[in-house]
Amino acid sequence: MPAASKFGALPARGKQARPTAFLTIMEGCDKFCTYCVVPYTRGAEISRSWTAILDEARALVDGGVKEITLLGQNVNAWSGEDSRGVMQGMDGLVRALADIPELQRIRYTTSHPNDMGDGLIAAHGDCAKLMPFLHLPVQSGNDRILKAMNRSHDVGSYLRLIDRVRAVRPDIALSGDFIVGFPGETDAEFEDTLRIVDAVGYAQCYSFKYSPRPGTPAADMDGQVPAAVMDERLARLQAAINRHQVAFNSTTVGRRTDILLERKGRYPGQLIGKTPWLQSVHVTAPDHAIGDLIEVDIISAGPNSLAGEYSRRKAA
Ligand code: SF4
Known part of the structure; x- marks a missing residue:
């Protein structure tokens, strides 16, 4: 199990x-x-x-x-x-x-x-x-x-x-x-x-x-x-x-949105997912969450990516 x-x-x-x-x-x-x-x-x-x-x-x-x-x-x-x-x-x-x-x-x-x-x-x-x-x-x-x-x-x-x-x-x-x-x-x-x-x-x-x-x-x-x-x-x-x-x-800063977790980020414990608008979001999440659709709060934005905080996993 x-x-x-x-x-x-x-x-x-x-x-x-x-x-x-x-x-x-x-x-x-x-x-x-x-x-x-x-x-x-x-x-x-x-x-x-x-x-x-x-x-x-x-x-x-x-x-x-x-x-x-x-x-x-x-x-x-x-x-x-x-x-x-x-x-x-x-x-x-x-x-x-x-x-x-x-x-x-x-x-x-x-x-x-x-x-x-x-x-x-x-x-x-x-x-x-x-x-x-x-x-x-x-x-x-x-x-x-x-x-x-x-x-x-x-x-x-x-x-x-x-x-x-x-x-x-x-x-x-x-x-x-x-x-x-x-x-x-x-x-x-x-x-x-x-x-x-x-x-x-x-x-x-x-x-x-x-x-x-x-x-x-x-x-x-x-x-x-x-x-x-x-x-x-x-x-x-x-x-x-x-x-x-x-x-x-x-x-998008301050917005709660879905991201699909796609791959590992550069740092340990970090994953990268995409918003519906195809922006990359860095979020702290375990490796096994790759493939999950989760809700995040966008907390900051740079020119090429966003940072998010996990809110909840969405039903598959
Ligand atoms: S740029 Fe090339 S591929 Fe695109 S529509 Fe024009 S001819 Fe077709």
């Missing part, structure tokens, strides 16, 4: 070492952004079958996984027939996964703004297992650059999309990708990127200097931006992103 603690019984043999898993649901991309090799190297978008995804998800959950992140280059373009032969989009798939009782959390990445359908937006409002985190790259805050990138959305349509997601899930954490120094990007066009970062208030972002990829249209475009200019723009962008990340993390 395993010993019990405030974190529950000690683990049975074979308890999943990591309670989180990735599940690829589609490959490839049809978007042909002018800087990207994926459509050439990975080919057209192909969705895995409904049955294959559900079977793999159930197997992961049977192995102890509590959180699944659905993966694809354009994950929200997924579509396929369900077990009754009815066409479904990502929202239908998410709802079917949410019906697996022991699966606690669902995430997905990476999304394209143009594939963010009404059903998926609605799911963010009414599917409790779909976590309030959305990685939705915009790449630039300037419409001329977005057109040159062949992103097929503009700043206005992107911001309206964000508004619609926030209308159904006001606390959603937003994440993005940015490229600075795309060929021909002027100082003023870069300033527009800083403006969209402020307008959205991202919880976290990835940012990169443009790097030509052989065989892509952008690699042959005029106006390649000097490295020193890109360095300076990236530093300014990252300072803005960090400012918003710190602000977002600060809003």
Whole structure:
């Protein structure tokens, strides 16, 4: 009989070492952004079958996984027939996964703004297992650059999309990708990127200097931006992103929230778990609690992680 603690019984043999898993649901991309090799190297978008995804998800959950992140280059373009032969989009798939009782959390990445359908937006409002985190790259805050990138959305349509997601899930954490120094990007066009970062208030972002990829249209475009200019723009962008990340993390201080304990921390007795908003939380807890969903009080926040105090273990 395993010993019990405030974190529950000690683990049975074979308890999943990591309670989180990735599940690829589609490959490839049809978007042909002018800087990207994926459509050439990975080919057209192909969705895995409904049955294959559900079977793999159930197997992961049977192995102890509590959180699944659905993966694809354009994950929200997924579509396929369900077990009754009815066409479904990502929202239908998410709802079917949410019906697996022991699966606690669902995430997905990476999304394209143009594939963010009404059903998926609605799911963010009414599917409790779909976590309030959305990685939705915009790449630039300037419409001329977005057109040159062949992103097929503009700043206005992107911001309206964000508004619609926030209308159904006001606390959603937003994440993005940015490229600075795309060929021909002027100082003023870069300033527009800083403006969209402020307008959205991202919880976290990835940012990169443009790097030509052989065989892509952008690699042959005029106006390649000097490295020193890109360095300076990236530093300014990252300072803005960090400012918003710190602000977002600060809003969680004093809040009681669930975290899924995923792994050991750097110090003895310390574990790291993730909030619904994908923030890392350091908390004191025994190793055998890895895999537990617990409630913590957030007591402090830094730019990259939070500190929490254990409140109680949640029912599995
Ligand atoms: S950046 Fe993303 S959406 Fe654009 S072509 Fe590459 S994989 Fe597709």
